[in-house]
Amino acid sequence: MEIQVRYDDQAREIKVGLDGDLDLNSVNDFKMRMDESIEEYKSGVSIDCSALRYIDSTGLGVLVSILKKVKEYGGTMKILQLKPYLFKIFDVTGLTKVFEIEVA
Incomplete structure (x- = not known):
C-alpha cells in the first residue's frame, strides 16, 4: 500500500x-x-481512492475511526473516486450513510 498525505492550504x-x-x-x-x-x-480529510484496489473490514474500521477524529475538530471526510465494486462494500455495511462518497 502506498499512501500519500499532504495538506492543501487553499x-x-x-x-490523501x-x-x-x-x-x-x-x-x-x-x-x-x-x-x-x-x-x-485539525482539519477535514479528502481521500482519493482512484488507485485503491481492495478494502477489508479492518480498513473500513480505520476509516470510521479517522472520521470520528476529524469530527472532533469540526471537519468533514470525503471519499473520492471510489470504484463501484468497492462502493458495494460500503453500501452493504451501511457506511454510505456515514461517509460522503463520490463514485468513480
Whole structure:
C-alpha cells in the first residue's frame, strides 16, 4: 500500500491518496499517518481512492475511526473516486450513510 498525505492550504484539508490494498497489513501505517496529520492540521480529510484496489473490514474500521477524529475538530471526510465494486462494500455495511462518497 502506498499512501500519500499532504495538506492543501487553499482547501484547508488533508489530501490523501491510496494506492493498493487497505487491509490488515496496511491499516496500522495508514492510521498512524492520518492520526498525526489530523492532530497537526485539525482539519477535514479528502481521500482519493482512484488507485485503491481492495478494502477489508479492518480498513473500513480505520476509516470510521479517522472520521470520528476529524469530527472532533469540526471537519468533514470525503471519499473520492471510489470504484463501484468497492462502493458495494460500503453500501452493504451501511457506511454510505456515514461517509460522503463520490463514485468513480
